[in-house]
Amino acid sequence: MSTSVETASEQREKPRSRNLTLALIVIASAQLMIVLDASIVNIALPHIQTDLGFTDANRQWVVTAYALSFGSLLLLGGRLGDLFGRRRMFFYGVLLFAAASLLGGVAPNESLLLASRALQGAGAALASPAALALINTTFPAGKERNRAMATYAAMSGAGAAVGLILGGALTEIDWRWTFFVNVPIGLFVAFLAPRVLVESEGNDASVDVPGAVVGTAGLFGIVYGLSHAAQPDSSWGDFMTLFPLIGGLVLIGAFVFVETKAKHPLLPMRVLADRNRAVSLFAMLLVGAGMFAMFFFLGLFVQQVLGYSPVKAGFAFLPFSVGIAVAAGIASSLVGKIDPRWLAGIGGLFSAGGMVGYAQLSVDSNYVTGLLPWIVIQSVGMAFLFIPLTMTATARISANDSGAAASALNTAQQIGGAVGIAALSTVFTSAATDKGKELMAQVIAQAQAKGLPLPTTAAEKAAAAKQFQQQFGGEIQTYASTQGFWVAAGMLLLGAVATLVFLNVKHEELATDGQESVHIG
Structure with a gap:
C-alpha cells in the first residue's frame, strides 16, 4: 500500500519538476542571450569599425547604444510586465530582440547598426525584468528558488x-553572425515560453507615462554626457558634455518627485525604501560598471596589443x-548558510583585486602570467557578487512589486555598464592623449638632438604619424587601459565596502521571504 502511495506521489512530482526545469531553461536561455549581446560585439568591434567606417571615438556606441537603451527602458519594461502580464512581456520582448538582431545582421551602415542595437536594448528591457520576476513567482522559496x-x-x-x-568564433566567419545567432535562440525561447511559463495576473492600473518619459530622458542624458566627454575632440567643459549631464541629473531628481506623487508609479519608492535593497542596487551599479568596462578594454587589448585573432x-x-x-555553484550552496554581506563583500574584494592585476599590464605582458590569474580571480569574485x-x-518584496524590483536590479547593472564604459573611456582617452604627447615630445627631442x-x-x-602609431600605439593603448582599470578597481572596492558595512540580510531570510509563489504542474 505504501508503495502505491509513494508511486502516486512521485507521479505527481515528476510533471512539476519537469516543468520547473523547462521553465528555468527558457528563462536562463533568454537571460544568457540578452547579457551576452552586451559583450558579443566587443571582439567584433575592430571588424565592424573597419567595415562600416566607425571612428575610434564613435565605436564605443556599438556597445553603449545597447546598454543605454536597455538600462533606460528597464523600469518601463518591468512595470509593463506588472500591468499586462510578465509572460506576455517576456514573449514580446524576446521576439523584438530577435527581429532587431536580424536587422543588425543586415545593417549596411553605421546608423542602421546603432538603431538595431537600440531596438535590441528595448526588447531586452521588456524580457529581462519579466524573466527575473517570473523566477520569484514561479519557483517556491527555498532550495528551488535559490537554484x-x-x-x-x-x-x-x-x-x-x-x-x-x-x-570570436562567429567573427572568424563574419561579424554579422554575432547578430544572426540571436534569431534562432529568440525563436526557440518565444516558442516555449507560452507552454512552460505561468502568466502573472495583470491589473487595471495605468502606465506612469510622466515617470517613464522623465526617467528615461534623465538616464539617457547622464550616459550621453559621459560618452561625449570620452571623445578625443571633447572635454568636461564642453556644452554637449555638461548640458546632458546636468540636465540628466535634474531629470532624475524630477523622476523621484514624480514617482512619489504618481498613483501607479513606474518605480514605487517603497521598493527603494528598504536599505538592503538600496545597497544591493548601488553595489550592482558599480559591478556593472567594472565588468562591462573590463570586457570592453580587455577585448581590444588582446587583439590590438597581444595580436590575437578574434577566435583566439x-x-x-x-x-x-x-x-x-x-x-556560482559554490556561492549558491553557501547563500543558505552564510549571510550575503560576507559573500558579496569577499566577491567585491576579489573582483577589485582582479582589476588591480589588469592594471599591471604592459606591452611585454603575456597571457599566462599577465592575464590568466586575474581572469580566474575575477570570475570567482563576480560569482560571489552576482548570486x-x-x-x-x-528579497522581501510583494508579488505586485516583483517586476519593479527586478527591473531596478537590471537597470542598476545596465546603466552601471553604460556609465562605466563612458566614464572609463573618458579616462582612457585622457590618458592616451597625455601619453601620446609625452612620447611625441621624446621623439622630437631625440630627432633634434641628432640633427x-x-x-x-x-x-x-x-607618414610620421603612421610610423609613430606603429611604434608606440601598443604602449599608448596599454597605458591608457591600465589607468581605466585602476578606476574600475576603485569602483568595485567601493561596492565591496558598501555591502560589508550596510547590507544586513540574514541568510535564513533568503530561504523563505514570505512572497507568494506560483507552482507549475
Missing part, C-alpha cells in the same frame, strides 16, 4: 564571457566562463 536564482545570476555573469567566446581572443576569456560557473546581490535585491629634420609637408606628417 533558479543562482542559474539566473550565473547567466548574468557568465553571459559576458560567453559573448566574447561566441563573438574569445577563447582567452573561456576561464572566466568556467570560473564563474564553478564559483547574493541578485537575491537580496529581490634630423622634422616633417613639414602634409605627406611627411602623415
Whole structure:
C-alpha cells in the first residue's frame, strides 16, 4: 500500500519538476542571450569599425547604444510586465530582440547598426525584468528558488564571457553572425515560453507615462554626457558634455518627485525604501560598471596589443566562463548558510583585486602570467557578487512589486555598464592623449638632438604619424587601459565596502521571504 502511495506521489512530482526545469531553461536561455549581446560585439568591434567606417571615438556606441537603451527602458519594461502580464512581456520582448538582431545582421551602415542595437536594448528591457520576476513567482522559496536564482545570476555573469567566446568564433566567419545567432535562440525561447511559463495576473492600473518619459530622458542624458566627454575632440567643459549631464541629473531628481506623487508609479519608492535593497542596487551599479568596462578594454587589448585573432581572443576569456560557473555553484550552496554581506563583500574584494592585476599590464605582458590569474580571480569574485546581490535585491518584496524590483536590479547593472564604459573611456582617452604627447615630445627631442629634420609637408606628417602609431600605439593603448582599470578597481572596492558595512540580510531570510509563489504542474 505504501508503495502505491509513494508511486502516486512521485507521479505527481515528476510533471512539476519537469516543468520547473523547462521553465528555468527558457528563462536562463533568454537571460544568457540578452547579457551576452552586451559583450558579443566587443571582439567584433575592430571588424565592424573597419567595415562600416566607425571612428575610434564613435565605436564605443556599438556597445553603449545597447546598454543605454536597455538600462533606460528597464523600469518601463518591468512595470509593463506588472500591468499586462510578465509572460506576455517576456514573449514580446524576446521576439523584438530577435527581429532587431536580424536587422543588425543586415545593417549596411553605421546608423542602421546603432538603431538595431537600440531596438535590441528595448526588447531586452521588456524580457529581462519579466524573466527575473517570473523566477520569484514561479519557483517556491527555498532550495528551488535559490537554484533558479543562482542559474539566473550565473547567466548574468557568465553571459559576458560567453559573448566574447561566441563573438570570436562567429567573427572568424563574419561579424554579422554575432547578430544572426540571436534569431534562432529568440525563436526557440518565444516558442516555449507560452507552454512552460505561468502568466502573472495583470491589473487595471495605468502606465506612469510622466515617470517613464522623465526617467528615461534623465538616464539617457547622464550616459550621453559621459560618452561625449570620452571623445578625443571633447572635454568636461564642453556644452554637449555638461548640458546632458546636468540636465540628466535634474531629470532624475524630477523622476523621484514624480514617482512619489504618481498613483501607479513606474518605480514605487517603497521598493527603494528598504536599505538592503538600496545597497544591493548601488553595489550592482558599480559591478556593472567594472565588468562591462573590463570586457570592453580587455577585448581590444588582446587583439590590438597581444595580436590575437578574434577566435583566439574569445577563447582567452573561456576561464572566466568556467570560473564563474564553478564559483556560482559554490556561492549558491553557501547563500543558505552564510549571510550575503560576507559573500558579496569577499566577491567585491576579489573582483577589485582582479582589476588591480589588469592594471599591471604592459606591452611585454603575456597571457599566462599577465592575464590568466586575474581572469580566474575575477570570475570567482563576480560569482560571489552576482548570486547574493541578485537575491537580496529581490528579497522581501510583494508579488505586485516583483517586476519593479527586478527591473531596478537590471537597470542598476545596465546603466552601471553604460556609465562605466563612458566614464572609463573618458579616462582612457585622457590618458592616451597625455601619453601620446609625452612620447611625441621624446621623439622630437631625440630627432633634434641628432640633427634630423622634422616633417613639414602634409605627406611627411602623415607618414610620421603612421610610423609613430606603429611604434608606440601598443604602449599608448596599454597605458591608457591600465589607468581605466585602476578606476574600475576603485569602483568595485567601493561596492565591496558598501555591502560589508550596510547590507544586513540574514541568510535564513533568503530561504523563505514570505512572497507568494506560483507552482507549475
